[in-house]
Amino acid sequence: MIGLAPPEHDPDAPQTATTLPVGSPATVRAYVGGLVRRHRRAFTVLVSVNAAAVIASMVGPYLLGGLVEDLSAGARDIHLGLTIGLFALALALQTGFTRLVRLRGAMLGEQMLADLREDFLVRSVALPPGVLERAGTGDLLSRITTDIDRLSNAMREAVPQLAIGVVWVALLLGGLAVTAPPLALSVLIALPVLIVGCRWYFKRAPGAYRSEAAGYAAVSAALTETVDAGHTIEAHRLGARRIAQSERRVREWTQWERYTLYLRSVLFPVINVTHVLLLGSVLLLGGAFVLNGWITPGQLTTGALLAQMMSEPIGMILRWYDELQVAQVSIARLVGVREIEPQAADDKLSPDGRDMRADEVRFGYRADVDVLHEVSLHVRPGSRLALVGPSGAGKSTLGRLLAGIYGPRTGTVTLGGAELSEMPAERVRQHVALVNQEHHVFVGSLRDNLLLARTDAADAELWAALGAVDADGWARALDEELDTEVGSGGRALTPAQAQQIALARLVLADPHTLVLDEATSLLDPRAARHLERSLGKVLDGRTVVAIAHRLHTAHDADVIAVVEEGRISELGSHQELVTAGGAYAALWRSWHG
Incomplete structure (x- = not known):
């Protein structure tokens, strides 16, 4: 078959538009198999009820075939009233069973969809934070929204309807073979057309839907990046460039949409031709068989009606199987997170002390492009280290390596002699916590937001944590105090208050090493200075790595590391670096005018 060719990719467009993997066919099959086994009882009930509905629907053709048989034999007493009564009873049973099939199918679909959503959420939350950060907003958003939406119809309808269609076709073929075995040959006439058309379609459809x-x-x-960075785009007059890029992305997407529509425009006529061939061959062959005395007119009538009934389940199977081609891509994208191999973690590995070291560390977000170059650093227990330097120098990246978010490409980052990258993430969080300028207030009470850090904390401990970050004043002024609903739809909090909640969680988590990545950046300078003084008593005795552009934080630190172009260019106390007259001294003079 010759027709529309698949579109070529824009050379500037990503081929997969994702850093998270797409599940292989083996992964998808294993997950779907597990999902079916999880709901095998519901599947058994659905198939059984559907079989009863199909058998009830076959009563009509057999009754009509019997009438034709009696009339052709010259019978005068055909018991028409009994036949009509049996037909009405069969029709009532079919209606009841069909309703039950739809109800059971919808319930099964909703249960499987709920399981899929929960499985994806649980698996995503369990991923290392660095993996999710690299995935980006667009990929995660499209999987959680678009792929789930595409799966909704498939889970609610396609899977149950496919099971119904397969049982339906099997029983009709069985009925045709039992009623008039020679008529079963008619299936062999229509089958090659259906096989050729489906092979052509399903060879191209999965890749096309995946690209779509x-x-x-x-x-x-x-679009997400453009909206998030709207002010930057406007300031640098990048609007035309972003619009052009978005148009390229939309153009490639719509080309794949057009191609998948073309594939369907070939498949559906093939299905219609199959229906015509099936019924036509039954009538032609059946007529020849009747003339030769191989079957009776009643058998031909029943066989023709069964063949006519077969068009609906065949169309149902192919229609919903096509729907599953779209769903298969979405499932592959959702279960692809299962293919992310967890970093080899030694559950028995525990730090022996609180001494933190980075030795000859190299790290980059892309292959062969390092952000950090042979960085070595020693953070003594209980000390305060400040990372300063120009934007883009690698301060936050180094902080994330020290917090165990990322693992180095080469070199080691150790805590108490144990490599952070070899420890389970949960164990790392028991010792080291990262608090950055990003924060989130979850929908729920203020108490629930705080208990995320430690679920067994008493109210007194919650108030103590709020007091440690100077948030108890406004928290006690709330109408219901800790029970006040906050977040979307609840009490609106200022950015500073939201950040204080994040810092209060840190106090409750009580790790011995803290990495603060501009943790007070959303507060005005006076409030930030006040909060940092309040935090001082909380931070006493803990190891603190602070990343900030405000140099008063560096002034209070025991050691200052100046990061420039992915390397530590200076290391020492505030007074030592100011006296040295290097990069830090220049930053300090600029800061103080």
Whole structure:
């Protein structure tokens, strides 16, 4: 078959539009198999009820075939009233069973969809934070929204309807073979056309739908980045460039949409031709068989009606199987997180002390492009280290390595002699915590937001944590205090208050080493200075790595590391670096005018 060729990718467009993997066919099959086994009882009930509905629907053709048989034999007493009564009873049973099939199918679909959502959420939350950070907003957003939406119809309808269609076709074929075995040959006439058309379609459809989904993810990423960085785009007059990029992404996506529509425009006529061939061959062959005395007119009538009934389940199977081609891509994208191999973690590995070291560390977000170059650093227990330097120098990246978010490409980052990258994430969080300028207030009470850090904390401990970050004043002024609903739809909090909640969680978590990545950046300078003084008594005795552009934080630190172009260019106390007259001294003079 010759027709529309698949579109070529824009060379500037990502081929997969994602850094998270897409599940392999083996992974998808294993997950779907597990999902079916999880709901095998519901599947058994659905198949059984559907079989009863199909058998009830076959009563009509057999009754009509019997009438034709009696009339052709010259019978005068055909018991028409009994036949009509049996038909009405069969119709009532079919209606009842069909309703039950739809109800059971919808319930099964909703249960499987709920399981899929929960499985994806649980698996995503369990991923290392660095993996999620690299994935980006567009890819995660498209998987959680678009792929779930595409799966909704498939889970609610496609899977149950496919099971129904397969049982339906099997029983009709069985009925046709039992009623008039020679008529079963008619299936062999229509089958090659259906096989050839489906092979052509299903050879092209999965890749096309996968590219279509990737194209949509690229559109989402481009639009999300444009909205998030709107002020920067406006300030640098990048509007025309971003619009052009978005148009390229939309154009590639719509080309794949057009191609998948073309594939369907070939498949559906093939299905219609199959229906015509099936019924036509039954009538032609059946007529020849009747003339030769191989079957009776009643058998031909029943066989023709069963063949006519077969068109609906065949169309149902192919229609919903096509729907599953779209769903298969979405499932592959959702279960792809299962293919992320967890970093080899030694559950028995524990730090022996609080001494933190980075030795000859190299790290980059892309292959062969390092952000940090042979960085070595020693953070003594209980000391305060400040990382300063120009934007983009690698301060936050180094802080994330020290917090165990990322693992170095080469070199080691150790805590108490144990490599952070080899420890389970949960164990790392028991010792080291990262608090950055990003914060989130979850929908729920203020108490629930704080208990995220330690679920067994008493109210007195919650108030103590709020007091440690100077948040108890406004918290006690709330109408319901700790029970006040905050977040979307609840009490609106200022950015400073939201950040104080994040810092209060830190106090409750009580790790011995803290990495503060501009943790007070959303507070005005006076409030930030006041909060940092309040935090001083909380931070006493803990190891603190502070990343900030405000140099008063560096002034209070025991050791200052100046990071420039991914390397530590200076290391020492405030007074030592000011006296040295290097990069830090220049920053300090600039800060103080």
